[in-house]
Amino acid sequence: MKKRFRTSLIFLILFVTSGYAFGMSEAFKNNIFNPGQLKPVDSILKVKVGDKAPDFALPSLSGDKISLGQFKGEKNVVISFVPAAWTPVCSDQWPGYNLAKVIFDKNDAVLLGITVDNIPTLYAWTNQMGKLWFPVLSDFWPHGNAASMFGVLRSDGVTERALFIIDKSGILRYAHVSDINKRPDLKDLVTALEKLNNK
Amino acid sequence: MKKTSIVNYVVILLLVFAGILFAEIAPPEEGGVLPDVILSLPDEPVHQKYLGITENKKAFHISEIDAEILLIEIFSMYCPYCQKDAPAVNELYDKIAQDGNLKDKIKLIGIGAGNSPFEVDFFRNTYKIQFPLFADGDFSIHKRLGEVRTPFFIGVKIKKDGTHNIFYTKQGAIEDAPKFLSLILDKAGI
Numbered sequence: 001m002k003k004r005f006r007t008s009l010i011f012l013i014l015f016v017t018s019g020y021a022f023g024m025s026e027a028f029k030n031n032i033f034n035p036g037q038l039k040p041v042d043s044i045l046k047v048k049v050g051d052k053a054p055d056f057a058l059p060s061l062s063g064d065k066i067s068l069g070q071f072k073g074e075k076n077v078v079i080s081f082v083p084a085a086w087t088p089v090c091s092d093q094w095p096g097y098n099l100a101k102v103i104f105d106k107n108d109a110v111l112l113g114i115t116v117d118n119i120p121t122l123y124a125w126t127n128q129m130g131k132l133w134f135p136v137l138s139d140f141w142p143h144g145n146a147a148s149m150f151g152v153l154r155s156d157g158v159t160e161r162a163l164f165i166i167d168k169s170g171i172l173r174y175a176h177v178s179d180i181n182k183r184p185d186l187k188d189l190v191t192a193l194e195k196l197n198n199k
Numbered sequence: 200m201k202k203t204s205i206v207n208y209v210v211i212l213l214l215v216f217a218g219i220l221f222a223e224i225a226p227p228e229e230g231g232v233l234p235d236v237i238l239s240l241p242d243e244p245v246h247q248k249y250l251g252i253t254e255n256k257k258a259f260h261i262s263e264i265d266a267e268i269l270l271i272e273i274f275s276m277y278c279p280y281c282q283k284d285a286p287a288v289n290e291l292y293d294k295i296a297q298d299g300n301l302k303d304k305i306k307l308i309g310i311g312a313g314n315s316p317f318e319v320d321f322f323r324n325t326y327k328i329q330f331p332l333f334a335d336g337d338f339s340i341h342k343r344l345g346e347v348r349t350p351f352f353i354g355v356k357i358k359k360d361g362t363h364n365i366f367y368t369k370q371g372a373i374e375d376a377p378k379f380l381s382l383i384l385d386k387a388g389i
Contacts, residue, residue, distance in 0.1 A: 025278035025349050096277035096318070099325060130279045183277070185336075187317035 025092065031128070033086050040179040043160055046151030049175055053166040056146035058114065058137040061122055066112065066135050068166065076109040076173075076196060077166045078189070081147055083158040083180055085117040085125035093161075093183050094136075095129045100186060104134075107193040109165070112137055116144045116159055152177060165192055226345030227353050231365050234343040236261050238308075238333050246331040249306065261355070262363045266306035268387050269363075273344060273351040274332075275312050276322035281350045284372035285326040288350075291376040292330050304389065308333065312341035312349055354383055 047053065057067035071077050082093055094113055097104075104111055111134035115122065118140040126136055139146045144153040152160040163184060165174035174192040178184045227233060237258050240247060247253050251265020261269065272288060274281040288307075295305045307330040311319040316334040323332050335341055344353075347370065354367030367386045373379040 025275065025280055092275070092277040092313075095279045095282070098279075099276060099282055100321065102325075128279070130283070183313065185315045185317060186276075186321060187315060190317075 025095070031086060032088055032091055034088055038180050040181065041160060041177055042154040042156070042180075043152055043177075045175060045177065046149065047164075047172055047175060049172055051172050052170055053164070053172045054146075054149035055170075056139075056149060058139055058146055059119060060135045060137050061119065061126065062135065064135075066137055068112075069170070071110060071166075071168075072170050073168055076107060076168055076193070078104065078109050078111045078193070079150075079162075079164040079166070080111060080113050081150070081152050081159040081162040081164075082113070082115050083154070083161060085115060085121050091125070091128070094126070094132065096183075096186060097134065098129060098132050100190075101133050103190055103193065107197045108168075109193060110134065114139050114146060114159070116140055116147065116153075116157065154180075163189055165196060167196060224343060224345045226347045226351070227365050227368050229365055229368055232363060233261060233353070233355060233365065236340055236343060238310075238340075241331045241333075243331075250308075250331060261308075262357055262361055264306055264308070264357065265303075266357055267304040268306070268383070268389065269355040269357055270305065270307045270383065271353040271355065272307070272309040273312055273341065273347055273349055273353070274309050274322070275349045276314055276318045276325075278349040280372050281322075284350055284374065285322075285328065287373050287376050287379075289326060289328060291373065291380055292328075294376060294380055296329070301384075301389075305383070306330070310335050310340055310344075313338050354386060356387060 053068060055067060055069045057065050060066045068077060080093065080097065097111055113132070113134055113136045116139045117125070119138050122136050122138055126132055139159070144157060144159065147153040147159040150162070150164065152162045154160060161178040161180050161184070163174065163176045164172060167173050173196050176184065176188065224234070237260055239258050240252060240256050241250070252259045252263060276282070292307050295301045295307070309328070309330065309332040311322065311332060311334050313336065314322070314334055315336045319332045319334045322328070341347070350372055352367070352369040352373065353365060355363050356366050357363045367383060
């Protein structure tokens with residue numbers, strides 16, 4: 001009986017807390033798979049602020065391979081790992097960054113959007129977002145290799161919802177792993193970028 | 200009463216309570232009324248004046264807005280269609296503001312579903328939006344409005360006695376501001 005009560009209570013809590021309505025843009029109508037509430041964080045960071053950021057080279061939608069190292073000495077780099085294409089929160093996040101180009105420009109930063117999806121999937125998904133100004137990279141194969149170097153690959157093979165800022169000398173200046181079920185407030189990223197630029 | 204019966208009773212009560220509180224809410228419909236949505240008073244005096252909420256209130260009900268017709272846009276700065284449609288919505292606002300016969304009768308507000316105050320401000324500044332926008336960072340208003348897809352437009356008639364009714368709803372972008380305004384005037388009987 002206690003078990004039944006506990007099960008009902010867990011069901012109730014899950015039901016009550018599953019109230020976030022991300023991915024509601026008409027742009028994605030009927031095309032978003034809702035995985036439900038997930039474990040907020042399911043990996044352990046392997047990097048910390050002040051470390052030299054691990055380098056990677058990944059294929060992008062444009063066909064070019066893009067590495068972190070190629071921006072060294074030139075641009076600050078913001079990396080946005082999002083868990084998966086065609087899911088609620090992820091489908092919202094990059095269109096917002098697309099609108100916020102001016103903030104990245106102002107802080108002499110480029111944005112690299114990364115998921116573990118393959119290129120054809122990323123192509124179809126990002127087409128729904130309008131024309132993105134930033135490169136979208138596929139960490140599909142070897143699966144999640146770049147995500148794993150940062151310690152943001154979850155046990156089910158998708159990545160965390162994570163943001164990293166790497167300065168022009170290749171040093172990690174900001175690392176934030178969000179609850180996978182929620183979109184991080186743009187304000188936090190802007191504050192971190194401005195802090196970096198004011199140093 | 201046996202202990203197991205009491206436990207069963209509590210579980211059923213909890214589930215019924217949750218069902219009532221969190222049942223899926225239907226989107227606004229023509230002929231219906233809005234749920235009792237409370238908004239925070241905007242900081243800008245120009246917006247307070249526009250809404251006719253100039254008293255020292257921290258919050259107000261939508262039906263307190265000084266307008267015959269209120270157009271509500273549910274938007275998100277993260278929604279590509281809302282971004283694309285923002286110039287058309289601005290044009291709609293301008294057309295109303297420039298018409299001496301309409302400017303005091305029809306008011307516009309926007310509610311940023313899942314958007315923090317910073318994100319709403321960013322959207323406002325990016326598109327130079329003149330009408331008041333409100334943050335709904337925790338989706339609480341969005342949930343009460345049936346978790347509609349964005350953008351979503353609701354036309355509300357506010358009567359002098361403070362009651363109101365919804366005379367129009369639209370899922371998706373308005374695209375053509377003059378056409379949309381004509382439709383609104385026609386539907387509202389102005």
